[in-house]
Amino acid sequence: MxxxxxxxxxxxxxxxxxxxxxxxxxxxxxxxxxxxxxxxxxxxxxxxxxxxxxxxxxxxxxxxxxxxxxxxxxxxxxxxxxxxxxxxxxxxxxxxxxxxxxxxxxxxxxxxxxxxxxxxxxxxxxxxxxxxxxxxxxxxxxxxxxxxxFAELPPVAEPVSAAYFIWRQPYMVAAAGTFIDDLLPRAGFRNVFADRGRYPEIGADELARAAPQVILLSSEPYPFAAKHVAEFQVICPQARIEIVDGELFSWYGSRLRHSAAYFQELRYRLGITG
Known part of the structure; x- marks a missing residue:
């Protein structure tokens, strides 16, 4: 056979x-x-x-x-x-x-x-x-x-100015040309470093001059945690400092199923209204 x-x-x-x-x-x-x-x-x-x-x-x-x-x-x-x-x-x-x-x-x-x-x-x-x-x-x-x-996320009346930090020592933020920068407006934020490219290093003086209303500290790739809030509060005393789930801002696969709901919850926590 x-x-x-x-x-x-x-x-x-x-x-x-x-x-x-x-x-x-x-x-x-x-x-x-x-x-x-x-x-x-x-x-x-x-x-x-x-x-x-x-x-x-x-x-x-x-x-x-x-x-x-x-x-x-x-x-x-x-x-x-x-x-x-x-x-x-x-x-x-x-x-x-x-x-x-x-x-x-x-x-x-x-x-x-x-x-x-x-x-x-x-x-x-x-x-x-x-x-x-x-x-x-x-x-x-x-x-x-x-x-x-994402289509069901209601638009916000006025996006809140924000800086999104991905690294410490040196400070680095997500700027133009990144996936994070595309998601920030969908979450209700205006990136104060949108005029910079990719992931620039940001000095404390530059952050103070940008004066974001909110500073978002990502849980990854640098593991920002509650203990880091105070150092940013010194630089920007008027800003709200928030630890955020970096996976829901930067993972571009199936984890995105949870991002829109998380953004809605984050808006509520920060008082960002439609």
């Missing part, structure tokens, strides 16, 4: 969000994710069993790192470990990963890259990842849920 021929995935030629052409076997069976928010997305699309590798920062869902191999960080890959996993798809991101590492991987494996600046970019990423992995229906439902939750 003739043996059954091995399953050979059909390659799909796609363009990623960096306008790179990538030949992806359809459907991919062994996925390595180099970005925490996209790892969570893969699991929420029902692909957890296909995720064979992820980074040490991929903390959602909590079981992810116990069932997949940790391949290093987002900016320092263990290439030998990745090779042992024999991935047929690697998913990364332009900002969160590093060019030399991605180029080295792309020479051997299909590497699909996202490039996220806006909420619309994130919704396109979800749909494209769904197409790549054979989960288009699930991805479309997820993207529609996220889009609807």
């Amino acid at each position: 003739p043996s059954t021929p091995p399953f050979i995935p059909t390659p799909l030629n796609v363009t990623d969000q960096m306008n790179r052409r990538v030949a992806v076997p359809l459907p991919p069976q062994r996925i390595v994710s180099l970005v925490p928010s996209q790892t969570e997305l893969l699991f929420d699309l029902g692909l957890g069993s296909r995720v064979v590798g992820l980074t040490k920062f991929c903390i959602h869902p909590k079981e992810a790192r116990s069932q997949a191999t940790v391949i290093g960080g987002t900016k320092n890959f263990h290439f030998e470990r990745i090779a042992e996993l024999k991935p047929d798809l690697i998913i990364g991101n332009k900002e969160e990963n590093y060019q030399a590492g991605i180029e080295q991987l792309a020479a051997q494996y299909p590497v699909w890259m996202s490039d996220i600046f806006t909420l619309d970019d994130s919704l396109r990423m979800m749909r494209q990842v769904g197409l790549l992995t054979g989960r288009s229906a699930q991805a479309e439902a997820l993207a529609a849920e996220v889009a609807r939750s």
Whole structure:
């Protein structure tokens, strides 16, 4: 009796969000994710069993790192470990990963890259990842849920001026050209550093001159906590200092399902009205 021929995935030629052409076997069976928010997305699309590798920062869902191999960080890959996993798809991101590492991987494996600046970019990423992995229906439902939750956020009468800090020593903020900057107005804020690019260092004098009504201290990547409030209060005595959930401002995968509701709660806490 003739043996059954091995399953050979059909390659799909796609363009990623960096306008790179990538030949992806359809459907991919062994996925390595180099970005925490996209790892969570893969699991929420029902692909957890296909995720064979992820980074040490991929903390959602909590079981992810116990069932997949940790391949290093987002900016320092263990290439030998990745090779042992024999991935047929690697998913990364332009900002969160590093060019030399991605180029080295792309020479051997299909590497699909996202490039996220806006909420619309994130919704396109979800749909494209769904197409790549054979989960288009699930991805479309997820993207529609996220889009609807933001559409239902009522506009505010007057956005509150704010500075969003991501780092300490030196102080660094999210400025123009970042995903955070796109979400801040949706949350009801006007970024006082919107005239600066990306993630600039900000001195105490510059912060005092900007005089934001609210200073938002993100829980990540720097773990701002209550003990840091006093130092900002000295710089801006009139400002309201608020510790915020950095994941809900910066993770551009399926965690966005919770962001709009969080922003509404934050508005209420700060007295920002429609």
